[in-house]
Amino acid sequence: MNKGKIVSIHSFRGGTGKSNTTANLAAQVALAGKRVGVVDTDIQSPGIHVLFGLDENKMGKTMNDFLHGKATIREIGFSVGENAVGGEGRAKLAGQNLWLFPSSIRGREISQILKEGIDFNLLNEGLQKTITEFDLDYLFIDTHPGLNEETLLSIATSDILIIILRPDNQDLQGTSVTVDIARSLDVPNLLLMVNKALPKYDFVELKKEIEDKFNAPVTGVLPLSFDLADNASNDLFSLRYPDHEWSKALRGVADAVLATG
Amino acid sequence: MKSDILNQLQKTSMFMNLSEEALADLAVKASTRTLEKDEVLMRKGERGDSLFLIHDGWVKIVTEDSKGDELIINKCGPGETIGEMSLLDGSPRSATVIALTASEVFELKQDVFEEILDQRTDVSLAIIRSYSERLRFATTYIEKAIDWSQKTAEGDYSFVEQTQPLMNDSASNDDKAAQLLSTFFTMVRRVKEREDGLKQQLEKLTIEIDQARRKQEFEEITGTEFYANLKEQAKTLRQKRAQG
Numbered sequence A: 001m002n003k004g005k006i007v008s009i010h011s012f013r014g015g016t017g018k019s020n021t022t023a024n025l026a027a028q029v030a031l032a033g034k035r036v037g038v039v040d041t042d043i044q045s046p047g048i049h050v051l052f053g054l055d056e057n058k059m060g061k062t063m064n065d066f067l068h069g070k071a072t073i074r075e076i077g078f079s080v081g082e083n084a085v086g087g088e089g090r091a092k093l094a095g096q097n098l099w100l101f102p103s104s105i106r107g108r109e110i111s112q113i114l115k116e117g118i119d120f121n122l123l124n125e126g127l128q129k130t131i132t133e134f135d136l137d138y139l140f141i142d143t144h145p146g147l148n149e150e151t152l153l154s155i156a157t158s159d160i161l162i163i164i165l166r167p168d169n170q171d172l173q174g175t176s177v178t179v180d181i182a183r184s185l186d187v188p189n190l191l192l193m194v195n196k197a198l199p200k201y202d203f204v205e206l207k208k209e210i211e212d213k214f215n216a217p218v219t220g221v222l223p224l225s226f227d228l229a230d231n232a233s234n235d236l237f238s239l240r241y242p243d244h245e246w247s248k249a250l251r252g253v254a255d256a257v258l259a260t261g
Numbered sequence B: 001m002k003s004d005i006l007n008q009l010q011k012t013s014m015f016m017n018l019s020e021e022a023l024a025d026l027a028v029k030a031s032t033r034t035l036e037k038d039e040v041l042m043r044k045g046e047r048g049d050s051l052f053l054i055h056d057g058w059v060k061i062v063t064e065d066s067k068g069d070e071l072i073i074n075k076c077g078p079g080e081t082i083g084e085m086s087l088l089d090g091s092p093r094s095a096t097v098i099a100l101t102a103s104e105v106f107e108l109k110q111d112v113f114e115e116i117l118d119q120r121t122d123v124s125l126a127i128i129r130s131y132s133e134r135l136r137f138a139t140t141y142i143e144k145a146i147d148w149s150q151k152t153a154e155g156d157y158s159f160v161e162q163t164q165p166l167m168n169d170s171a172s173n174d175d176k177a178a179q180l181l182s183t184f185f186t187m188v189r190r191v192k193e194r195e196d197g198l199k200q201q202l203e204k205l206t207i208e209i210d211q212a213r214r215k216q217e218f219e220e221i222t223g224t225e226f227y228a229n230l231k232e233q234a235k236t237l238r239q240k241r242a243q244g
């Protein structure tokens, strides 16, 4: 019944690269031959759907409707493999088993959901049903920054939690609390990933330092890159520029996800 | 005297394929010129119709900078050749040449040279051969330079180690293509050294986590009823998943 793994991507601060990382990781894992789903929790701001080329005007029903029993999960899943157009990187996903599930569990709506009694078990059942219906190996969830209740729900249900951090002390401080929470909620696999690392740092040293501090594996140190800033929100960067340092390091993170038992 | 000329002609790349006997023929037709210090051997823009071999002394090759001041491009001494190409194409001199010291040079005139080319097909052929050989070398060097440029752009410096012994014997003076490659190589090595130097200066991030604050924030989050419930439910869920 519980074959597929739930992978949550989180960061303490906003703009750390969750959406870009989630989309690229999901794409890499799909290219490795896995069946992959992505829950997009961010329809308002340019989020994952943009990276996968889904027009928000064409988005109909969302995960919320599904959770409320107002839609079937089949109605919500958007097949990326069948709509791999409008980007050189995206085109490489043609024929792959990758689906996007738009949702809008955020802000005002979360309190509404809680009021209406969508609790942890209901969310969890919904995610499990998604996995079963689409026979998924991995279901990625792009969360919101900070530790609000919605994020806590995602962490609690995760088999794998990837925490993205920028290498500065403010982020490390915030990340330390998330690490403690993940341990308190018994997340089986806790992976760290550094993004937007300035080239002035020694990446090998950085990885070691952070691993020592948190006693968790740093699966990749991804550089701050103008190429990415220029390009990323239009296409899947790691597919379009596979030889770029950012892409190479990202594939290392994908390998770590695939390697979790 | 003529044997000096012969010796020197032999070392000139243009004539390297000529037989002793053909070279001797050329040497006989060359004339000797003595220059006083500061005497002008040729002027920029003049029609070039001869080749000079420096036998003794030093000359400077100069041009003008944008302000009209003299700019020394190079200095040449005994054994070096000036204006080799002019023998064939008669193109205007690209720079002015002035004697730095009292000097003695051998001059081979274009008309004399052409006369020999007319009379002796073996000389003509040898010259053509030496040119095509140089062209072939130049092409190989250019290909090498392209290959190295691409590697350098990708940050792959592995060729520097492999090529080191090969580039140590400095290229002969009249082989500009080899000089280009040699200079290019030196440039890449310097760039690599600077890059290595920079790498060593990489910074280390000093991580400081305020443990008291960390604990306080953790307790704020986990102290709610919502969290207590969630933790309980998560625990049950994980047990259920573990059982499959």
Ligand SMILES: Nc1ncnc2c1ncn2[C@@H]1O[C@H](COP(=O)(O)OP(=O)(O)OP(=O)(O)O)[C@@H](O)[C@H]1O
Pocket: A011, A013, A014, A015, A016, A017, A018, A019, A020, A021, A042, A045, A145, A195, A196, A197, A222, A223, A224, A225, A226, A228, A229, A230, A232, A233, A246
């Ligand atoms: N390594 C990087 N180098 C340069 N720019 C980056 C890098 N990673 C991400 N970015 C850029 O930073 C911005 C934020 O990225 P992204 O939207 O993926 O972050 P996010 O964590 O999902 O943000 P939010 O918290 O707003 O949802 C984007 O413009 C993206 O192109």
Ligand SMILES: [Mg+2]
Pocket: A018, A019, A020, A042, A047, A142
């Ligand atoms: Mg985002």
